Amino acid sequence: MSLHALDNRLWFPPVDAAQEDGLLAIGGDLSVQRLLMAYERGIFPWYEGDVPVWWCPDPRFVLNPDELKVSKSMKQLFKRNAFTFTINKAFREVINNCKKINRPGQDGTWITNEVLASYKKMHEFGYAHSAEVWLNNELVGGLYGIRLGKVFFGESMFSLVSNASKYALISYVKQLKKEGVQLIDCQVYTEHLESLGAKMISRNNFIDLLHKYIGEPG
Template identity: 65%
Template structure:
């Protein structure tokens, strides 16, 4: 296992173990995080653990043109059942992603250090949030990193049925208009598979990043 030090470098992603764990240690500085994402690497760890860096094979992704919208969601979108916004409540979105209960999940990987690091990325224009509002209250949303024509999704939350799905679909449609050509979903979820996400090989994923992140 590769142990990171103060140098801002990562080992080749092909050296990750079978679960995708590539390295441990280092920090969550803006410079290191941006290098990680450019190379297809992301941090994911529990608060009481050292920072763990991952690059799984295969990789779970969504090509915006393959987004699947069900009939029921098309109706919600047509009726503007929620109010949609981008980058108006980043701090609230990441806080809700941290605190919202998820069935079968104990605790959260979004520690105060993670919140601080990604808020700094937001302030520097790299991290973005998409929000769904109902009667003036934030009820769903997501956040992630935008580099070039790639969006790296990090987490989402929902307090009302379909709120996060509404925000996700609206944001993907907007990103497609902005020429974003790949959404990194990192690891499999049935929820995102229902929206069109699929597995691709890590080598293919890295090649796409090299083409889309200038």
Template identity: 60%
Template sequence: MKKDSSNKPLAFIGEALRFPPVEEANSEGLLAFGGDLSVERLVLAYQQGIFPWFNEGSMILWWSPDPRMVLHPAEVKISKSMAKVIKSNQFTLTKDKCFDEVIDRCSKIARKGQDGTWITQDMKKAYLKLHELGYAHSYEVWENGILVGGLYGIDLGHVFCGESMFSAVSNASKFAFIKLAKELEKKKYKLIDCQVYTEHLASLGAKEMPRKEFIGILKDK
């Protein structure tokens, strides 16, 4: 067993395609370490409310935080300033036009409080494979023919698990997120999984939900 800073034992994942119960995660949401980034394991993880998050050179770490940051698509917040941006036709949106470039840009953008990126080369390869098989999707934002923002995530058919977004110009990632929410609202998706709290996500209407409730929604297809 490996132990984290709270001295709670972490499960080691070997070759078997399974995860420990999410209730065994520590107070920070860290559940287990080890395993691989195969398509089968990643899909199983997302279906169970688990996601990988680790730094380059580290073992794979698996997380299931409690509470969970989520958005009901119909509850996305559109500020007056964003409403003007949307109406101005400043941006155009595409889907799955350049998934590889979106994930690459997400990995390179500087983020406050982060040294380096968790989107490692192995992560990129794994999610590109998920994209090729129809599990992962990207939303691209363009301004004058130039890619200026976007996001990507895993589509479970009733829940969209957001992974990362980037913005090279003001409001580009917000535009992508709002357009995603509106699309999923029409398709009657239950949630967008935003994983953990950030002020940016909260400003867009995302809220924290008890993990137990989140897992229940994942299972209720």
């Protein structure tokens, strides 16, 4: 399939036009309107150089809050309140740490300065959220993502000490479940998230769930 090039108009090609690896389109911008349009259609941005690249992979990696797995070692951390957990107390610090954290096997980061600015704007509008964990009043781990309806789209996480990001994710999934969230989008496979209960589902199934828990696009 040919790669679609976006322009200044607010549009996306249908997700079944994506290439085998999930690559759907290139170009456009990261305005709040375009990002909302993307997420409600199951599309998310990464960056290659200075150009936004839009993806909708098949299959999709997701976590059902009811299927969250907490290991015995993590349960022990919660039992002794190893960290302090907060929500939306340090969004800028979380995304800045996600940008600069060193990730084995990755050359640099997809979180560009434009991404920082756009998701901070999404946070100001109430769509982007962060979860944080603290140790001795210092931020040591966290994650951020987009909340639409009953779906949370996870974007990135970081950890400065062992198990901090897991603690943040487990705590936040429990809170999201209390708030009625039915689906957490993890985008692509990681062993780390699989250990917490995430699984692959078909893109068609994923899009159907978005329609159910967010509503029809637009």
